Amino acid sequence: MMIDLIDAWERKLELVSRLESTLDERELESARRDPHARRLPRPCGLTVHTGLGCKFGCLYCYIYDMGFSRAPRPYPLSGLQLAYALALNPSVAPGGDGTLMAFGSVTEPFMEETADKALEYLDAVARLLGNPIQFSTKAWIDEMLAARLGSVPDRLSALVTIVTTSLHGVLEPGAPDPEKRFRSIRMLSSHGVHVCLFLRPMLPGLSERELEDILARALDSGAAGVVLGSMRVTRGIIERLRAAKYPHMGEIMRRIPGELKPGKQVTLKMGDVKRRITRLAEELGLRAYPSACAASVEVHGLGCAACGLGPCGDVSRIPDIDERGLRELSAKYDVSLENVVISDFEMLMAARGPKMRITQLREFVKGACKRRVIIRG
Ligand code: SF4
Ligand code: SF4
Incomplete structure (x- = not known):
């Protein structure tokens, strides 16, 4: 999904x-x-x-x-x-x-x-x-x-x-x-x-x-x-x-x-x-x-794998992510993303933009995608 x-x-x-x-x-x-x-x-x-x-x-x-x-x-x-x-x-x-x-x-x-x-x-x-x-x-x-x-x-x-x-x-x-x-x-x-x-x-x-x-x-x-x-x-x-x-x-x-x-x-x-x-x-x-x-x-x-205690629930329900949608979303937070790597339980990326907006974007994405979101500066 x-x-x-x-x-x-x-x-x-x-x-x-x-x-x-x-x-x-x-x-x-x-x-x-x-x-x-x-x-x-x-x-x-x-x-x-x-x-x-x-x-x-x-x-x-x-x-x-x-x-x-x-x-x-x-x-x-x-x-x-x-x-x-x-x-x-x-x-x-x-x-x-x-x-x-x-x-x-x-x-x-x-x-x-x-x-x-x-x-x-x-x-x-x-x-x-x-x-x-x-x-x-x-x-x-x-x-x-x-x-x-x-x-x-x-x-x-x-x-x-x-x-x-x-x-x-x-x-x-x-x-x-x-x-x-x-x-x-x-x-x-x-x-x-x-x-x-x-x-x-x-x-x-x-x-x-x-x-x-x-x-x-x-x-x-x-x-x-x-x-x-x-x-x-x-x-x-x-x-x-x-x-x-x-x-x-x-x-x-x-x-x-x-x-x-x-x-x-x-x-x-x-x-x-x-x-x-x-x-x-x-x-x-x-x-x-x-x-x-x-x-x-x-x-x-x-399903969720957003922290080290997981994965929890039905892992087949952890959604797939479209990178284009993620980039479009990040623009709404005035954040630009680079080096995005998405795996089953994790998303790694570099982000540039206001610190609070990066944090809010990370939380939104984590809440929706139920994965650990690791953002490097
Ligand atoms: S919020 Fe109230 S019920 Fe809950 S732990 Fe504190 S004192 Fe107790
Ligand atoms: S954040 Fe997700 S993976 Fe971590 S304990 Fe809660 S439900 Fe499980």
Whole structure:
């Protein structure tokens, strides 16, 4: 299957102009100024913020070090404004095989304060852009909400976070009990939503028995797989965990690579824990995904080789690329390309043009072509 990059670009422009005829000038202006209109995708996809802040207060959460509050409020854009901002974003490739969308990064999407906004955004993205959607949650998903999520016109990839059953009272003081989250998995899967257990952050020091129990109960509740993610820490997180007397501080400290500088986040060395949990999951018959995007790619019937953890999903769905279309697209970013080499899982090229435009072009192409894009200056 050959991807038509210019067609994808034109669909984006067409959506922009359609929404410009729907929204008024004040609405358009606030969407244009919004970070969704220029944010770069992260490895898990383009993060969509359904709210600001989170009241669940997890001790291992880094959003409080980023300045977000414990008093959440819904994100200020309407669904149409969000779709407009995403369509404007030069890094976003539109459509069902385009940039992955990841809901729930600096907030919990389904707190009572943010749930309506999350549903409005899910509908808008699914209906107007059609991009593959994934969300992560710790909230209680009742029958009505699960049915509503099952009706979103996208085969959603849901991640329900449960990282401990023994220490959640200490570590996640405001979040629903894990028992309720196992029930959320059941609710979602019974309404046709593809659900994975989200084991992020993997906590150093938990016993094999506890991990096995979490995996087995998720499987029994209807989870199709488990997504593993390493723990990231800041000085603030370390202080909060110490103050709460987290019992495995030594395990955390010995996994910090190098020095933990003020204001910095570092990812703990967790390779051994990841291997152990992958083995436990596979023994139980639960699919272990190396990252959240791997689950989204598979759920949406795509293939991807955009990073060293892959290839993921159905590799036969990684599209072929027409070099002429790529060059035509790069001209729209004021970028000129030389020495383009396209292989099954990789694209290598030299690029000349404004640095930010080269980055945006790379992200668009990576989102559409699902390959690693290596650009030399
Ligand atoms: S639920 Fe998520 S966003 Fe909220 S505090 Fe916990 S980890 Fe952070
Ligand atoms: S190759 Fe897999 S892990 Fe890497 S970006 Fe693609 S889906 Fe994600």
